[in-house]
Amino acid sequence: MSENPTGADNQQERLSADWVVGFVDGEGCFFVGINRQPSMKIGWQVLPEFRVVQHQKDVAILEQLQEFFGFGQITTNHGDRKELRIRGLKQLLEVVAFFRAHPLRTVKRSSFDCFAQVIDMMEDGDHLTEKGLERVRQLASRMNRGAQNPQRPYARYPVSSTG
Amino acid sequence: MSENPTGADNQQERLSADWVVGFVDGEGCFFVGINRQPSMKIGWQVLPEFRVVQHQKDVAILEQLQEFFGFGQITTNHGDRKELRIRGLKQLLEVVAFFRAHPLRTVKRSSFDCFAQVIDMMEDGDHLTEKGLERVRQLASRMNRGAQNPQRPYARYPVSSTG
Numbered sequence: 001m002s003e004n005p006t007g008a009d010n011q012q013e014r015l016s017a018d019w020v021v022g023f024v025d026g027e028g029c030f031f032v033g034i035n036r037q038p039s040m041k042i043g044w045q046v047l048p049e050f051r052v053v054q055h056q057k058d059v060a061i062l063e064q065l066q067e068f069f070g071f072g073q074i075t076t077n078h079g080d081r082k083e084l085r086i087r088g089l090k091q092l093l094e095v096v097a098f099f100r101a102h103p104l105r106t107v108k109r110s111s112f113d114c115f116a117q118v119i120d121m122m123e124d125g126d127h128l129t130e131k132g133l134e135r136v137r138q139l140a141s142r143m144n145r146g147a148q149n150p151q152r153p154y155a156r157y158p159v160s161s162t163g
Numbered sequence: 164m165s166e167n168p169t170g171a172d173n174q175q176e177r178l179s180a181d182w183v184v185g186f187v188d189g190e191g192c193f194f195v196g197i198n199r200q201p202s203m204k205i206g207w208q209v210l211p212e213f214r215v216v217q218h219q220k221d222v223a224i225l226e227q228l229q230e231f232f233g234f235g236q237i238t239t240n241h242g243d244r245k246e247l248r249i250r251g252l253k254q255l256l257e258v259v260a261f262f263r264a265h266p267l268r269t270v271k272r273s274s275f276d277c278f279a280q281v282i283d284m285m286e287d288g289d290h291l292t293e294k295g296l297e298r299v300r301q302l303a304s305r306m307n308r309g310a311q312n313p314q315r316p317y318a319r320y321p322v323s324s325t326g
Contacts, residue, residue: 015185019268022178022185025224058269061188105182106221 015068017102023065024099025106028052030115032140034133046127046136048118050095053083069095092119114139178231180265186228187262188269191215193278195303197296209290209299211281213249213258216240232258255282277302 029051037045054062059074062084066072071091077083086095096116104112118127118139126132178186192214200208217225222237225247229235234254240246249258259279267275281290281302289295 015268016181018179018181019185019188022182022187023189023268024185025182026186026189054269061269064268105178105186105227106217106224 015064017098020065020068021099021102021104023061024052025104025108027054028108030108030111030143032115032118032136032143034137034140040128042128042130042133044133046118046122046133047087048092048115048122050086050092050115051077051083053077053081056080056082058082069098089119089122093123096120111143114143178227180261183228183231184262184265184267186224187215188267188271190217191271193271193274193306195278195281195299195306197300197303203291205291205293205296207296209281209285209296210250211255211278211285213255213278214240214246216244216246219243219245221245232261252282252285256286259283274306277306 031049031051033047033049035045035047036043052062052065059082062074062082065084066074069086069091071088071094072084072086074082074084086092096119099112100116103109118136121127121132121136127136194212194214196210196212198208198210199206215225215228222245225237225245228247229237232249232254234251234257235247235249237245237247249255259282262275263279266272281299284290284295284299290299
């Protein structure tokens, strides 16, 4: 990931870490989907995702965020809205490390903290146990409460192609 | 206004300029109201406003933004939403100077550019002439187009107590 601590001196080229934190405080979303997946031993797949949704006229900023993180897919979210979506444990471990080093300032921080715990558990494989899955459910239910950040319900989370 | 170019080293205390730019790129709104005002010679009052709206659970971040800029009022926006609102030419000149020194990265920049032109005109008193007022109308109509940043229509802009 890139960082540009001097910010204003280099704004046309790369996003700075602080800009990214501010923008994600406003526009980012941490989400953990839990989908039925009969092919898995435990019967459920945990699908964490970090995304930023923007009107299509601002797709350039999603591309800059993609470049900043070094990964992520840009797809159509809904109608004239685009989203940058980051999935995959390896990539999300990097996202979590970034926001631990550069903490969010709004109450979105508490959703991130739950998200980060889920990612940590997945790194250890804990989400593949009954007890771990129950803990993931608890953490997921604590995320994105309130009106600020309405989420797609679990049922609408598309079954990942990695499942 | 404060700046904290090192960002991560001092995040609990003050917002950094780059964080503010990122957050405003997502959540800020530049707005120019033009209201009938029979007591004014030209018959219309130009009422520019910069605001940031958040769910009330994030009122603390509005307070931090208020502290960052050194002014602004926090009021109820609608229902469970709060807004930080900055009005007044002197204060908006400072806001404009800040975002000129620390440019926005999204297409909100183009709304800001129109807003900044209006503020410049007001500093020179140009909005008090027919020709100037027409120019202000043109600039105001160019701001906040599209779905990203739905605005209160002019009619709902409250008549300012400064009128």
